[in-house]
Amino acid sequence: MVNELSDFVLVSIALLGIGIYGLAVKRNFIRMLFAIEIIINAANLNMVAFGRFLPDSGGQTLALFSIAIAAAEVAVGLSLIIVAYRMYHNVDVADFRSLKG
């Protein structure tokens, strides 16, 4: 193959960094969900890349599991956004204070 394993891993590290930045800086609930999606995709890319280069079907199998679980996570996250928006009329996570001690 022309592309090496390290190239794919570097792209996934860049995506992980962007996702961590989004989680640290943004306070908009929906943007934080975007950042989580980007991080999950970086992890999937890593799994498939290693599975290709150490020829083994485990990488692809785990990536498929991960995609399915991420779908469930997004469904729950979006319904939490809808509930929070209905209660506070805002999507700023700093405003969601009812659990604050």
Added chain:
Amino acid sequence: MVDAAFLGLSVLTIVSAIAALELRSLVYGSIALMGTLGGIAGFFLLLDSPFVAMFQLAVYVGSIAVLILFTVMLVKRELIFKKIEDKRRKFVGIALMLVLIVALSAVILDSGIKQITTDEPAVDFREIGVDFLTYYWPALILMALILSGAVTGALVLARRVDEENGQRTQ
């Protein structure tokens, strides 16, 4: 060495990931997120895993991105265009990102990953199916239960409770 397809895909993926987080409008942000997810599907095709690539397209670009778009449309118009972030946190976040990327890249490039090369043919997707039905079947059933539980939970959470004793409780 990398080829042109890899370069194009990585530029598309990383630029649209940044755009998804930084564009002012959430609607354009979620469309940019679709670009990232599609770019990852392209990487899967480059890695000779067409089955995972199609799964990614069907689940992420097909359903999750559309779900996110519809949720964005439920939010008030001013909130879609308002950026909510701290200025001070922004610089700390960029510094954190750069430190993380440099440190992890240094560790990875130092770890002898360059010696991992392969000339063997790619894994056939039939093998994945066999894996799913033999070794991983308890995990598959567990995943199905988790998925149905999560979707039911999401429905229950998002349900609007209307009209109790003439008074709307939310």
